[in-house]
Amino acid sequence: MKATKVLVGRPGTTVANKTGSWRTFYPVLDNEKCKSCGLCALYCPEGCIIVEEQPGQKKKKYTPDLDFCKGCSLCAAICPAKAIEMKEEEK
Amino acid sequence: MQKFIEGSRAVAEFVGMCRPDVISAYPITPQTHIVEELAQIVADGELKSQFINVESEFAAASVVLGASATGARTYTATSSQGLLLMAEVLYNIAGMRLPIVLTCANRAVSAPISIWNDHQDSISVRDSGWIQLYAEDNQDAADMHIQAYKIAEDNDILLPVMVCMDGFILTHSFEPVDVPSPDEVDAFLPKFNPEIYLTAKNPLSLGLMAPPDSYMETRFALFKTLEESKEKIVKTAREFKKTFGRSSGELVEHYKIDGADTVLVCMGSIAGTVKVVVDELRQGGKKVGLLKIRCHRPFPEEEIKKALSKAKNIAIVEKAVSMGLGGVLATEIKAVLPDTNARAGVSNFIIGLGGRDITKKDIVNIVDKTVSGPVENEFVNINLSLLDE
Numbered sequence: 001m002k003a004t005k006v007l008v009g010r011p012g013t014t015v016a017n018k019t020g021s022w023r024t025f026y027p028v029l030d031n032e033k034c035k036s037c038g039l040c041a042l043y044c045p046e047g048c049i050i051v052e053e054q055p056g057q058k059k060k061k062y063t064p065d066l067d068f069c070k071g072c073s074l075c076a077a078i079c080p081a082k083a084i085e086m087k088e089e090e091k
Numbered sequence: 092m093q094k095f096i097e098g099s100r101a102v103a104e105f106v107g108m109c110r111p112d113v114i115s116a117y118p119i120t121p122q123t124h125i126v127e128e129l130a131q132i133v134a135d136g137e138l139k140s141q142f143i144n145v146e147s148e149f150a151a152a153s154v155v156l157g158a159s160a161t162g163a164r165t166y167t168a169t170s171s172q173g174l175l176l177m178a179e180v181l182y183n184i185a186g187m188r189l190p191i192v193l194t195c196a197n198r199a200v201s202a203p204i205s206i207w208n209d210h211q212d213s214i215s216v217r218d219s220g221w222i223q224l225y226a227e228d229n230q231d232a233a234d235m236h237i238q239a240y241k242i243a244e245d246n247d248i249l250l251p252v253m254v255c256m257d258g259f260i261l262t263h264s265f266e267p268v269d270v271p272s273p274d275e276v277d278a279f280l281p282k283f284n285p286e287i288y289l290t291a292k293n294p295l296s297l298g299l300m301a302p303p304d305s306y307m308e309t310r311f312a313l314f315k316t317l318e319e320s321k322e323k324i325v326k327t328a329r330e331f332k333k334t335f336g337r338s339s340g341e342l343v344e345h346y347k348i349d350g351a352d353t354v355l356v357c358m359g360s361i362a363g364t365v366k367v368v369v370d371e372l373r374q375g376g377k378k379v380g381l382l383k384i385r386c387h388r389p390f391p392e393e394e395i396k397k398a399l400s401k402a403k404n405i406a407i408v409e410k411a412v413s414m415g416l417g418g419v420l421a422t423e424i425k426a427v428l429p430d431t432n433a434r435a436g437v438s439n440f441i442i443g444l445g446g447r448d449i450t451k452k453d454i455v456n457i458v459d460k461t462v463s464g465p466v467e468n469e470f471v472n473i474n475l476s477l478l479d480e
Contacts, residue, residue: 006301
């Protein structure tokens, strides 16, 4: 009897394994307050703040990727515009 | 071809004929001669293999783990503290289902330092998921290695095998050994052909983290496979007998058990001494027999129950202790006996720790004590004058 599914890891499992479930708090980003400084994306230890260009606008759009965000709150703490609020995850 | 050679040399020659791709080991008495001989065989160009020198047994076990994961046939050997230093890696090897073959030249465990024989080292890692075979003589030890690869590398099994042979008593003694030709071994032992292995062509990882939702399944699979491997061990022993014309038993060996009132149970080279005593006692009209445990893991529960079903008195004679409990084999055998009646006749003896000689007289005394009443955890020939009050 073997447990190959468990014992053998294929490439790309860090994308498949959604680690966001480890989180207790999750960030909510207010696009109105955001000044597009990019500090949240720079400071995020998991690299899971998605940065997108917005057509016709100088301002970029920042979205926490909740599939992988662990809820550490660093983005909220570093945000100079106080545009990120941490809310408790309902489980 | 019959050769009169040292046990270590015999094992080295037989392992060499199994053509391991990678050999790694660290010297420790009494195992050293085996890998010295193998290093010589490789250096002489008789075996095309990578012989990797390392700085510890932990490293040696790790090297064969990595090599085996790439699909290489691998070999290592150790003893005593060396085996215990490998302990973490032994669990990894079994957990990753790598069919590595290891020789444990059985030696006592420190402190105090003893380079001499008992079974405490291999017994201490009996729960790691390795198959454990115990050799009676040098022919047996050498033959077991050829069988070990065949058992281990079966794609339905994929378990590591530890061949245990008594340090000095076997490793350093010269005996006639029937050495097969390389062609005969090639015909018996197919090439290692794993279905899953590390290769850059098809990237994968082995031994990753398993969270609580999947770890237990790997342990269940390991447990089940150990049980399933009994059939493979028996089948391999039979095939070996058919091909090479000799056998040292399958999971267990019965020696004059039929009609025996008193049956001794033991593992390893002590079986040789016990057989001689059994012959002599039988000539004197005493109904005595021997049950040799050849395979300790997986534990041959059914075979033991069957073999001991008619015995009035049972003497378990072993070279290891579970401190705070008693003889390991004795505890296990008592656990599989069917009822309190069967267990009532069981005596158990701890003998030969740290290489103390085991004489025929010792075995005769054990038989007498067992017949006259159950004895529990008796340390044979303890010299009380060495002990403080």
